[in-house]
Amino acid sequence: MFGPNAPMRLKAVMLPGQLTPVQLVDRHHVACRPVRDLLVDYLTERAAELDYTSLDALASNVVGLFWRDLEKHHPGIESLRLDPEVAAAGKDRVRMIRDKDGRPLRPRMNIHSVFAYVRAWAPCPVRAADCGHSKTRLRSRAEMGQRTRTLLPVLPVLVDTVERLHQQAQRRVTAARDVPPGGAFTMDDETFLRRAGTTDRVYMNAVATGKRRDLSSEEEDAFWTKAIVEVLKSTRVRTEKCWS
Incomplete structure (x- = not known):
């Protein structure tokens, strides 16, 4: 054609x-x-x-x-x-x-x-x-400075949040490992049903929604999010400096 x-x-x-x-x-x-x-x-x-x-x-x-x-x-x-x-x-x-x-x-x-x-x-x-x-550099530096002044007051809230989410993810995956395949457990007002499998990964189904969740990946993501925030907080390195 x-x-x-x-x-x-x-x-x-x-x-x-x-x-x-x-x-x-x-x-x-x-x-x-x-x-x-x-x-x-x-x-x-x-x-x-x-x-x-x-x-x-x-x-x-x-x-x-x-x-x-x-x-x-x-x-x-x-x-x-x-x-x-x-x-x-x-x-x-x-x-x-x-x-x-x-x-x-x-x-x-x-x-x-x-x-x-x-x-x-x-x-x-x-x-x-x-x-x-020169004008572009000055404008970019001014924008970076303004972002820092805007976000600095909420830094403690960010640190507390990532720490809390990491602890929750750790508790979930630790509790899930003690549950046999097909068993259920409840944590943080959520009920999970463990899926059958032979791997070390912990897969669960949320009973309320039926959604499949990988609790092992959730714990890893929460850990690395916390680690990144802590590194940036401790070194005072901005994102712009990381990529420059």
Whole structure:
């Protein structure tokens, strides 16, 4: 039903492989032919020195975020020499991530990288200050500090909660190991029926809901949750530092 030229496997459609510079540009449907040809020439030249992931990012930022946005808001535009008001409005739009209808959702965190791509390509009003990381770093540090001030007062509650949940999980799995297969026991207002099995894992069915539960995994999860919280509390390491 797909015809003789269709690929033999769906994978060939889902993973078409690397696109050429022409395809990287044309997927954004640039209206101005001279600018489109210029973009193709630029990507073809840069392809010799960039890996494909970097080339794809370059095309997405320069063609998709920068030029196509200008064409959508200024139909008929055909010059890289932008009027100041056009350039300012374009930069303001790019600074925000938007939905399919153009409504702003949230600030674009990598805006300095987007501006750096555009600045390296064409004469444009993107200044060196627009490409700097200093404002982004300051904003990120301010957000981390505010999260710390907000969450620090509830840290004792978190520590007490994970300790209590770990103790409950330990009591459940310890009591369950003494129950023969098919037997029942009640703890914390819950009645459990032990499932038959030959492994060391403790599997139970909650009588009220019939839900199957792995009490061994619940105890392990509760232990590691407590351990992580204790490490972060004792070392005062924030999540941002763990991943930096």
